[in-house]
Amino acid sequence: MSTLFLRTLRDDPADAEVPSHKLLVRAGYVRRVAPGIYSWLPLGLAVLDKVEKVVREEMASIGSQEVHFPALIPREYFDASGRWEEYGENIFRLMDRKKAEYLLAPTHEELFTLLVKGEYSSYKDYPLSLYQIQIKYRDEARPRAGILRGREFIMKDSYSFDLSHEGLVKSYYDHRGAYERIFSRLGFDYKIVFAVSGAMGGSASEEFLARTPSGEDAFVQCTNCDYAANTEAAEVAVPPAVVSTGSTNAVQIHDTPNTPTIDTLVEVFNALGLRDEPFSAADTLKNVVLRTKAPGETEWSLLIVGVPGDREVDLKRLSGQLEPIEVEQAGPEDLAKAPLLVKGYIGPQILGLESPSKIKYLVDPLVVEGSVWITGANVEGKHAANVVRGRDFTPDGEIGAVEIRDGDRCPRCGSPLEVAKGIELGHVFQLGEKYAKAFGLTALGQEGKPVGITMGSYGVGVTRAVAALAEQTYDDKGLCWPRIVAPADVHLVATGKDDAVFVAAAKLAEELESKGVSVLYDDRYGVSPGVKFKDSELLGVPTIVIVGKGLADGVVEIKDRKTDERRNVPVASAAEVIAAVVAGTEVTAPGGQT
RNA sequence: CGGGGCGUAGCGCAGCUUGGUAGCGCACCCGCUUUGGGAGCGGGGGGCCGCAGGUUCAAAUCCUGUCGCCCCGACCA
Numbered sequence: 001m002s003t004l005f006l007r008t009l010r011d012d013p014a015d016a017e018v019p020s021h022k023l024l025v026r027a028g029y030v031r032r033v034a035p036g037i038y039s040w041l042p043l044g045l046a047v048l049d050k051v052e053k054v055v056r057e058e059m060a061s062i063g064s065q066e067v068h069f070p071a072l073i074p075r076e077y078f079d080a081s082g083r084w085e086e087y088g089e090n091i092f093r094l095m096d097r098k099k100a101e102y103l104l105a106p107t108h109e110e111l112f113t114l115l116v117k118g119e120y121s122s123y124k125d126y127p128l129s130l131y132q133i134q135i136k137y138r139d140e141a142r143p144r145a146g147i148l149r150g151r152e153f154i155m156k157d158s159y160s161f162d163l164s165h166e167g168l169v170k171s172y173y174d175h176r177g178a179y180e181r182i183f184s185r186l187g188f189d190y191k192i193v194f195a196v197s198g199a200m201g202g203s204a205s206e207e208f209l210a211r212t213p214s215g216e217d218a219f220v221q222c223t224n225c226d227y228a229a230n231t232e233a234a235e236v237a238v239p240p241a242v243v244s245t246g247s248t249n250a251v252q253i254h255d256t257p258n259t260p261t262i263d264t265l266v267e268v269f270n271a272l273g274l275r276d277e278p279f280s281a282a283d284t285l286k287n288v289v290l291r292t293k294a295p296g297e298t299e300w301s302l303l304i305v306g307v308p309g310d311r312e313v314d315l316k317r318l319s320g321q322l323e324p325i326e327v328e329q330a331g332p333e334d335l336a337k338a339p340l341l342v343k344g345y346i347g348p349q350i351l352g353l354e355s356p357s358k359i360k361y362l363v364d365p366l367v368v369e370g371s372v373w374i375t376g377a378n379v380e381g382k383h384a385a386n387v388v389r390g391r392d393f394t395p396d397g398e399i400g401a402v403e404i405r406d407g408d409r410c411p412r413c414g415s416p417l418e419v420a421k422g423i424e425l426g427h428v429f430q431l432g433e434k435y436a437k438a439f440g441l442t443a444l445g446q447e448g449k450p451v452g453i454t455m456g457s458y459g460v461g462v463t464r465a466v467a468a469l470a471e472q473t474y475d476d477k478g479l480c481w482p483r484i485v486a487p488a489d490v491h492l493v494a495t496g497k498d499d500a501v502f503v504a505a506a507k508l509a510e511e512l513e514s515k516g517v518s519v520l521y522d523d524r525y526g527v528s529p530g531v532k533f534k535d536s537e538l539l540g541v542p543t544i545v546i547v548g549k550g551l552a553d554g555v556v557e558i559k560d561r562k563t564d565e566r567r568n569v570p571v572a573s574a575a576e577v578i579a580a581v582v583a584g585t586e587v588t589a590p591g592g593q594t
Numbered sequence: 595c596g597g598g599g600c601g602u603a604g605c606g607c608a609g610c611u612u613g614g615u616a617g618c619g620c621a622c623c624c625g626c627u628u629u630g631g632g633a634g635c636g637g638g639g640g641g642c643c644g645c646a647g648g649u650u651c652a653a654a655u656c657c658u659g660u661c662g663c664c665c666c667g668a669c670c671a
Contacts, residue, residue, distance in 0.1 A: 530630075532630095
């Protein structure tokens with residue numbers, strides 16, 4: 001370590017918020033260069049390499065072959081797929097000396113598809129799976145959380161090419177299996193959740209999320225069965241439709257001046273004394289005005305979504321389902337175009353009747369057929385009661401729009417769901433024919449006719465995995481790597497000023513290396529023991545060996561970074577014992593004599 | 595793009611209210627002491643005080659503009 005390019009920091013960097021960011025910087029694994037752009041120092045690179053090694057092994061196990069594309073790509077490739085425009089500001093664009101336009105690839109579907117098209121032309125060539133480990137560039141509006149969400153990051157991306165949907169499904173599950181092995185071997189606590197396929201098109205899609213409080217993705221998991229989904233893709237069980245008994249009263253209009261919020265509305269209604277038990281926000285139907293724009297359209301259209309008044313509309317969840325149609329909150333200028341909509345007093349009763357008939361009205365499935373609501377009367381200062389879905393209004397359709405919360409019911413078994421946070425480590429999905437069609441990738445079939453190719457797309461965030469792992473394993477002393485990715489097997493500390501200590505430690509290091517145990521040897525002379533101990537804990541190597549004052553008694557100390565269990569072993573057998581600990585082949589209980 | 599905060603040494607910060615030519619801790623270099631929990635003493639090197647303009651005898655400090663960064667939100671295979 002006396003020559004290792006490393007400088008640890010005593011203080012957290014001021015710009016870091018999440019634990020992985022603070023610790024990776026403090027422990028000298030990475031350094032910031034620009035927002036969302038980091039340099040990897042020797043220790044960080046060592047961890048990164050180990051993660052990549054696991055990824056490569058598992059990709060090989062499913063027969064995927066590694067290739068490598070450039071990150072710098074001429075515009076024409078992304079014009080061909082329409083993504084030069086579609087991807088918008090998230091693409092880093094640049095020009096060469098001849099003013100030809102290039103981009104730094106945010107993803108490589110185009111290149112993979114065209115490569116395959118150029119090389120393969122027979123059905124006999126398929127199925128095929130290719131992958132690469134590549135730096136990706138995305139000019140994120142707001143990079144954050146250090147390594148977790150950068151503008152430059154490393155991703156393993158792979159693509160499967162099949163002749164049939166059955167083939168695609170097999171490729172998909174091959175990848176899914178490989179990802180399970182990758183994340184399990186890396187030591188992640190992760191969850192596979194249903195996801196929306198997003199702008200990529202396609203159908204089946206699942207995400208691998210590392211559970212952690214600093215995660216950006218919210219997902220739900222059932223407390224009883226194994227249902228789990230990204231909240232954008234989640235469904236919730238809905239109450240049964242209300243069977244009309246014919247006894248529901250007709251719609252009544254009530255004066256409700258100054259009721260701009262659901263709370264004030266509920267208060268006014270309760271003051272009316274319409275029924276014995278008090279009304280709550282859940283008895284009101286909230287109609288939120290949004291605007292949508294389909295690709296290629298220039299004008300926004302209005303969309304109204306009805307949800308129970310005690311619920312918020314989850315725009316992320318909505319946009320996940322509406323993709324590629326854009327959706328956002330409507331502004332005053334949008335409302336001005338629909339004079340029948342009285343802000344704060346919108347009710348679905350008039351929709352579809354007159355001029356706003358062009359406005360689409362969707363309800364959350366929680367607004368079941370036959371349900372009875374208090375809602376706007378479409379007149380300033382008035383609300384309507386006893387408004388029944390199916391009698392007084394009929395929505396154009398249903399869409400899961402409410403913000404999902406703890407306690408909502410599982411769509412499969414009806415048990416309560418709980419909401420948790422996670423970091424997206426990987427994503428698998430069935431792309432289908434989108435890119436193959438766009439680029440004319442086909443194979444000549446047995447009958448001499450072209451057969452369509454169907455693709456799957458699979459990604460692992462490699463740099464993100466390093467940070468996510470730090471996020472899941474750190475403790476109050478520092479990083480705490482699972483052995484498989486640790487920058488070394490053993491952190492060997494020599495303490496004291498006695499030359500004998502350094503001689504013995506150097507010899508031990510050598511013996512360990514010869515047994516295939518990688519050693520990070522702290523041979524810094526004249527550095528106090530406290531500093532060395534703190535550093536060894538901060539760096540997070542799983543096994544710490546101390547050659548120090550025990551040497552006088554002929555022993556060295558072995559310490560487990562995670563559990564802090566310590567024991568002394570004789571110098572003579574130290575290498576052997578340590579190698580066994582590292583290999584996990586030691587049979588005696590920790591602390592026992594070997 | 596909206597809201598909030600911050601730019602002073604490699605890192606973390608003080609100084610700015612009330613202008614007088616830059617300081618503390620860590621890190622780094624030298625010497626002596628110290629060596630099982632981020633050592634002590636002494637000596638030292640390192641700063642376009644983000645940038646530009648203005649006010650002033652004098653600006654890190656006041657004014658204007660500008661650039662950048664961080665956090666929250668919007669956005670985001």
